[in-house]
Amino acid sequence: MKMTIDMPFVETCTVSGCGYNKDEKCHARAITIGDGVHPGCDTSFLGAPGHTHENNLAGVGACKVMGCSFNSDLECGADNIAVSMKGDSVQCMTYHAR
Ligand code: SF4
Ligand code: SF4
Numbered sequence: 001m002k003m004t005i006d007m008p009f010v011e012t013c014t015v016s017g018c019g020y021n022k023d024e025k026c027h028a029r030a031i032t033i034g035d036g037v038h039p040g041c042d043t044s045f046l047g048a049p050g051h052t053h054e055n056n057l058a059g060v061g062a063c064k065v066m067g068c069s070f071n072s073d074l075e076c077g078a079d080n081i082a083v084s085m086k087g088d089s090v091q092c093m094t095y096h097a098r
Contacts, residue, residue, distance in 0.1 A: 007059025
């Protein structure tokens with residue numbers, strides 16, 4: 001059985017060292033963002049060999065960053081997000097402080 005869930009897409013991710021990344025797209029089914037304060041990608045798997053089901057583009061399953069203006073009830077309300085390295089951490093670049 002498959003579930004169809006309406007989620008924001010991870011439109012781009014430039015973190016080429018993550019096992020879910022291919023050609024600047026995330027191929028996890030869904031990712032989780034945030035540790036409660038910082039909008040890091042909790043799903044990142046740096047240095048891992050590729051897991052890339054090509055047809056599968058990731059959605060944002062959950063986000064724990066309540067301080068982001070797109071966050072509602074611990075879910076992301078943006079149409080899509082972009083993920084990239086910021087300093088030495090992987091972050092949601094769509095984050096916007098309330
Ligand atoms: S969004 Fe996260 S899990 Fe997906 S490719 Fe980028 S770093 Fe990896
Ligand atoms: S845009 Fe905001 S609410 Fe959406 S995933 Fe990024 S930090 Fe979370």
